[in-house]
Amino acid sequence: MTKETAPVAAPEVPAELKRLRGSIDNLDATLVHVLAERFKLTQQVGELKARLALPSGDRSREEQQIKRLRNLAEESGLDPDFAESFINFVIREVIRHHERIKAN
Amino acid sequence: MTKETAPVAAPEVPAELKRLRGSIDNLDATLVHVLAERFKLTQQVGELKARLALPSGDRSREEQQIKRLRNLAEESGLDPDFAESFINFVIREVIRHHERIKAN
Numbered sequence: 542m543t544k545e546t547a548p549v550a551a552p553e554v555p556a557e558l559k560r561l562r563g564s565i566d567n568l569d570a571t572l573v574h575v576l577a578e579r580f581k582l583t584q585q586v587g588e589l590k591a592r593l594a595l596p597s598g599d600r601s602r603e604e605q606q607i608k609r610l611r612n613l614a615e616e617s618g619l620d621p622d623f624a625e626s627f628i629n630f631v632i633r634e635v636i637r638h639h640e641r642i643k644a645n
Numbered sequence: 646m647t648k649e650t651a652p653v654a655a656p657e658v659p660a661e662l663k664r665l666r667g668s669i670d671n672l673d674a675t676l677v678h679v680l681a682e683r684f685k686l687t688q689q690v691g692e693l694k695a696r697l698a699l700p701s702g703d704r705s706r707e708e709q710q711i712k713r714l715r716n717l718a719e720e721s722g723l724d725p726d727f728a729e730s731f732i733n734f735v736i737r738e739v740i741r742h743h744e745r746i747k748a749n
Contacts (some may be wrong), residue, residue: 555693555697557693558690558693558694558699561686561687561689561690561693562690562706564686565683565686565687565690566710566713568679568682568683568686569683569710569713569714569717569732570717571675571679572676572679572680572683572731573714573717573718573721573723573728574717574721575672575675575676575679576676576723576727576728576731577718577721577722577723578672578721579669579672579673579676580722580723580724580727581722582665582668582669582672583665583669585665586662586665586666586669589659589661589662589665590662593659595662602666606670606673609670609673610673610677613673613674613677613678614677614681617677617678617681617682618681618684618685619677619680619681619684620684623680623684623738624677624680626734627676627680627734628673630730630731630734634727
């Protein structure tokens with residue numbers, strides 16, 4: 542699509558919005574790379590747990606993680622409820638991976 | 646709870662698991678801090694959008710973000726479907742914030 546035919550719903554992006562989006566994109570790249578690294582580690586945890594016949598989930602560990610991340614969120618100005626939803630979202634995916642490792 | 650009364654379900658954590666969890670905790674702290682910074686930027690985006698009467702969501706921007714993050718995920722060994730769920734999860738929260746800024 543050329544600029545000439547851009548629909549009314551997508552007006553010229555103001556310079557300030559463009560600048561902010563550039564920084565958001567940089568942070569998103571960081572998030573993806575850190576998450577990739579985190580899943581490499583949880584993959585190792587999954588293999589270790591399968592080898593030692595430990596359960597895939599560990600409720601007391603999860604509670605510690607949630608409490609710690611809520612505190613870190615508060616300190617850094619992130620909504621602690623969002624931090625908790627976020628870590629639960631990640632943990633759900635990790636447990637799914639662990640179950641798959643155990644099944645194989 | 647002392648070590649003596651630890652329940653059977655929480656056995657002594659093997660050293661290797663402890664090491665991996667320490668690294669996961671470090672990455673989680675990074676994730677929380679990067680997310681905090683990301684929300685500071687989207688807060689500015691929300692205020693700018695409210696001032697310019699731009700819509701809270703921008704479907705073409707979101708599609709670009711998803712495509713880019715799926716590529717970055719693939720390059721870094723993260724499941725692209727997970728990266729897409731993750732960015733959708735974050736964008737939903739951001740749009741909720743933008744709606745709130747507009748309402749105020």
